[in-house]
Amino acid sequence: MARMKFICDAERCIECNGCVTACKNEHDVPWGVNRRRVVTLNDGIVGAERSISVACMHCSDAPCKAVCPVNCFYTTDDGVVLHDKDLCIGCGYCFYACPFGAPQFPQAGAFGLRGKMDKCTFCAGGPEKDTSKAETEKYGRNRLAEGKLPACAEMCSTKALLAGDGDVLSDIYRERVMRRGRGGDLWGHATAYGVKASAAPAPVQPAPTQQKS
Amino acid sequence: MMNPKFLLxxxxxFLVAACGEKPQTVAVKPGQSAAKPDDKPYQNDQFKGDRAAWERTLRARADNQNEYKRVN
Structure with missing residues (x-):
């Protein structure tokens, strides 16, 4: 079974914002909402500056899903975290919970009133009939149902941003790291998809305390 | 004097004003999504419910992101 993931290779990202533009164009995302952003790390430090493309990472144990008061989130069989805009009340809890700043809120009126949350759908639409007008208007284009990968990754010129089945992405990334001999760290990967039990540090055992008799 | 039929x-x-209202309460159950059921991405004319064919198509596209395979 496929488990959809995003990987952003900081060694390759050239901050061209092609992914941001592709996403905006593909889904007609409204002004002020950015489902995907390019972030610069270690800005200005020579030799250490890196750029990464950030959007919803479709976490294995999604914190947005845990805090939603109306339970509008769901995870598909392929590990894509989606939400039902008909249920969303725009409370913003998911925004505070998300470590990637993925949930976005369009301004719905005067005095900073928030509209329904909008975020990356992994180009998988939402809970409407696939490729229907309602789905496209609410969630954007459903490329996954067309047998295509997210537009951002397919548009990436340096292939810094990869999308697809986690196993395939691991193979691609492993080969890259082996060939170039560096840059094996994946920003946000452990946060989104967890750390393997073998790689995680052993839990610290509390020292046995002696009870006073 | 107003027409009694009009008043009626x-x-x-006013009596039937609320009949068109839909219930707006969300039955939230902890750990269970309240979202509407979603279609599977392979249940369409292109893949005809064949999950394996859909996965193969996506895998081929994902593999195509590996330029080492494309170039060499």
């Missing part, structure tokens, strides 16, 4: 119609309108 007006009263009827």
């Amino acid at each position: 119609a007006l009263g009827a309108v």
Whole structure:
């Protein structure tokens, strides 16, 4: 079974914002909402500056899903975290919970009133009939149902941003790291998809305390 | 003096005013999504419910992101 993931290779990202533009164009995302952003790390430090493309990472144990008061989130069989805009009340809890700043809120009126949350759908639409007008208007284009990968990754010129089945992405990334001999760290990967039990540090055992008799 | 028929119609309108309202309460159950059921991405004319064919198509596209395979 496929488990959809995003990987952003900081060694390759050239901050061209092609992914941001592709996403905006593909889904007609409204002004002020950015489902995907390019972030610069270690800005200005020579030799250490890196750029990464950030959007919803479709976490294995999604914190947005845990805090939603109306339970509008769901995870598909392929590990894509989606939400039902008909249920969303725009409370913003998911925004505070998300470590990637993925949930976005369009301004719905005067005095900073928030509209329904909008975020990356992994180009998988939402809970409407696939490729229907309602789905496209609410969630954007459903490329996954067309047998295509997210537009951002397919548009990436340096292939810094990869999308697809986690196993395939691991193979691609492993080969890259082996060939170039560096840059094996994946920003946000452990946060989104967890750390393997073998790689995680052993839990610290509390020292046995002696009870006073 | 107002027409009694008009008054009757007006009263009827007020009486049935709430009939078109949909319930807005969300039955939230912890750990269970309240979202509407979603279609599977392979249940369409292109893949005809064949999950394996859909996965193969996506895998081929994902593999195509590996330029080492494309170039060499």
